[in-house]
Amino acid sequence: MKNKKYISSGGLAFEEEKDMRKLEKYAAEGWKVEGFYLLGYKLKKSEPAEKIYAIDYCNKPDEEYFSYFREGGWEYVASQSDYIHLFTAAHGTTPLYTDKATEIDKYEAEQRMTGKAALPMLIIEMLLLTGAFGDFSFIAPFMSKVFLALCFILSVPLVFTGLPWFGYTYRLFKLRHSR
Amino acid sequence: MARRKSLSDRELTDTSFFILLSLTEPKHGYLIMQEIEKMTEGAVSIGPASLYTTIRKLSEAGLIRPAPGAETKKKTYLITTEGKNLLNEDIARRERIIRTAKDYLSEREDAE
Structure with a gap:
C-alpha cells in the first residue's frame, strides 16, 4: 500500500484557506503533511489527527519567530524557500493572526513582492507584443516570430507572479472592507 | 509605508496597546501572550x-527595546520612554472616548 501522496495547491494567493481546509481533511483521514512539493504538498500516511493548518510568510526567520509559534501552540511543519512556513495546531488554538492590522501587513508584503516581480515582465511582454505585431522585417524577415516566441516564454513567469498579485490585491480589498 | 501608519497616527491598535502595557516590565514573547490573556x-x-509582527513594528518605531542584562536565548523586551509617553497618550484618548459615551448616554437617560 502506498504511504505517500502528493496533492496540488490551489495557489496560496487565491486559495490559502481552501488549501488549509484540504490539509485538515487529509489529517483527519490519516494523512499528515510532510512538506511542500513543487506546486503542492507531500503527505505521509499516519494516525488520523484532528489538526488545523496555517501559513505564514517570513523571509529567513530567526529562532525568535519560531519560538512564538511554538509557545502559541503551533507546531512547525515545513518551509518553502525559507520564506513560506506551514504550521499545525489542535482545533481551538488561537489563530496566527488575531488582528486586522497585522493580517493586512502579511498580505501587503506579498502584494508588493509579486507586483515588483510582475511589473517589469508585463512591460517587456507588451514591448514584445508590439514587436510581434509590428513590422520589424527590416531587421530580419522572421523577427515577428522571434518576438512571438519570446512572448510565449515570458508569459509563464508573468502568469506566476501576475495572478498572485491579483489574488493578494483582492484579499487586501476584502480585508480592508470587512469589519 | 503602511506598517508605520498606525504608529505615526499616534494611535495604537488594541494589539499594540496591550503589548506596550505588558512590557512596562521586561518580558519575552510567550509571557507577553500569557500576561495579556x-x-x-x-x-x-x-x-x-500578530505578536511577532507587532513587536517588530514597535521595536522599529523605538517604542520598545531589548531589555538589558539577562542574555538568555529568549529575547526579552521592555517599553522605552517614548513608548510610555505614547501609551499614556493612548490611555487618555481611550478614556476620553468612554467618558464621551457615558456622558452622552446618561444625559439621555436624565432627559427621559
Missing part, C-alpha cells in the same frame, strides 16, 4: 504571527 481575563488573546 491574564489581565483581560481571557477576553484578548494574541496570535503568534
Whole structure:
C-alpha cells in the first residue's frame, strides 16, 4: 500500500484557506503533511489527527519567530524557500493572526513582492507584443516570430507572479472592507 | 509605508496597546501572550504571527527595546520612554472616548 501522496495547491494567493481546509481533511483521514512539493504538498500516511493548518510568510526567520509559534501552540511543519512556513495546531488554538492590522501587513508584503516581480515582465511582454505585431522585417524577415516566441516564454513567469498579485490585491480589498 | 501608519497616527491598535502595557516590565514573547490573556481575563488573546509582527513594528518605531542584562536565548523586551509617553497618550484618548459615551448616554437617560 502506498504511504505517500502528493496533492496540488490551489495557489496560496487565491486559495490559502481552501488549501488549509484540504490539509485538515487529509489529517483527519490519516494523512499528515510532510512538506511542500513543487506546486503542492507531500503527505505521509499516519494516525488520523484532528489538526488545523496555517501559513505564514517570513523571509529567513530567526529562532525568535519560531519560538512564538511554538509557545502559541503551533507546531512547525515545513518551509518553502525559507520564506513560506506551514504550521499545525489542535482545533481551538488561537489563530496566527488575531488582528486586522497585522493580517493586512502579511498580505501587503506579498502584494508588493509579486507586483515588483510582475511589473517589469508585463512591460517587456507588451514591448514584445508590439514587436510581434509590428513590422520589424527590416531587421530580419522572421523577427515577428522571434518576438512571438519570446512572448510565449515570458508569459509563464508573468502568469506566476501576475495572478498572485491579483489574488493578494483582492484579499487586501476584502480585508480592508470587512469589519 | 503602511506598517508605520498606525504608529505615526499616534494611535495604537488594541494589539499594540496591550503589548506596550505588558512590557512596562521586561518580558519575552510567550509571557507577553500569557500576561495579556491574564489581565483581560481571557477576553484578548494574541496570535503568534500578530505578536511577532507587532513587536517588530514597535521595536522599529523605538517604542520598545531589548531589555538589558539577562542574555538568555529568549529575547526579552521592555517599553522605552517614548513608548510610555505614547501609551499614556493612548490611555487618555481611550478614556476620553468612554467618558464621551457615558456622558452622552446618561444625559439621555436624565432627559427621559
